[in-house]
Amino acid sequence: DAGVIQSPRHEVTEMGQEVTLRCKLISGHNSLFWYRQTMMRGLELLIYFNNNVPIDDSGMPEDRFSAKMPNASFSTLKIQPSEPRDSAVYFCASSFPFAYGYTFGSGTRLTVV
Amino acid sequence: SQQGEEDPQALSIQEGENATMNCSYKTSINNLQWYRQNSGRGLVHLILIRSNEREKHSGRLRVTLDTSKKSSSLLITASRAADTASYFCATDAEGNNRLAFGKGNQVVVIP
Numbered sequence: 200d201a202g203v204i205q206s207p208r209h210e211v212t213e214m215g216q217e218v219t220l221r222c223k224l225i226s227g228h229n230s231l232f233w234y235r236q237t238m239m240r241g242l243e244l245l246i247y248f249n250n251n252v253p254i255d256d257s258g259m260p261e262d263r264f265s266a267k268m269p270n271a272s273f274s275t276l277k278i279q280p281s282e283p284r285d286s287a288v289y290f291c292a293s294s295f296p297f298a299y300g301y302t303f304g305s306g307t308r309l310t311v312v
Numbered sequence: 313s314q315q316g317e318e319d320p321q322a323l324s325i326q327e328g329e330n331a332t333m334n335c336s337y338k339t340s341i342n343n344l345q346w347y348r349q350n351s352g353r354g355l356v357h358l359i360l361i362r363s364n365e366r367e368k369h370s371g372r373l374r375v376t377l378d379t380s381k382k383s384s385s386l387l388i389t390a391s392r393a394a395d396t397a398s399y400f401c402a403t404d405a406e407g408n409n410r411l412a413f414g415k416g417n418q419v420v421v422i423p
Contacts, residue, residue: 234413241415242400244410244411290354301347301411303355303356304354306354
């Protein structure tokens with residue numbers, strides 16, 4: 200298995216543009232997590248899904264952020280419109296349910312100028 | 313919400329020495345996990361210890377858990393330059409697969 204795959208690895212965009220981050224889960228994992236990492240705030244959970252259903256999106260900063268999981272192996276995180284303060288590394292992670300640990304992707308480094 | 317908090321924040325040691333870092337948390341947990349993050353990479357799961365366990369080993373890693381003090385420690389024995397990374401603890405509240413991560417310990421192993 201190739202692990203959790205995120206794309207793109209790096210994204211530089213202008214303020215106001217739409218950004219879509221993609222994540223492919225490990226086959227068989229049914230939990231999916233989106234995290235954002237910055238120096239100031241560390242790792243923040245944005246949203247997580249169980250069996251394709253969003254369970255908790257309370258970490259999503261504002262309405263500009265949305266996440267979908269159209270099938271069991273794929274998820275997207277969209278920011279529209281993007282702002283400079285969205286600059287961060289965005290990670291997705293997947294897991295089996297309960298107590299097996301997460302497998303993280305390599306992250307997408309987003310820079311909004 | 314509960315969150316692991318590691319102590320110390322940064323550690324610099326010579327290759328071959330042991331590295332110890334601690335983590336405290338605030339509420340009851342189902343399990344506690346440690347992750348490593350190399351620069352520019354994603355987090356890698358190292359070890360998981362359940363709330364009814366007190367100590368666990370994996371290779372050169374030793375994790376302890378004291379639920380009465382709500383704390384955990386990670387010991388890396390005989391450190392190597394390749395152990396240079398940030399180490400995070402994460403807690404999973406009872407009945408919840410949602411992990412809350414601490415801010416991480418930066419460990420530098422000098423060859």
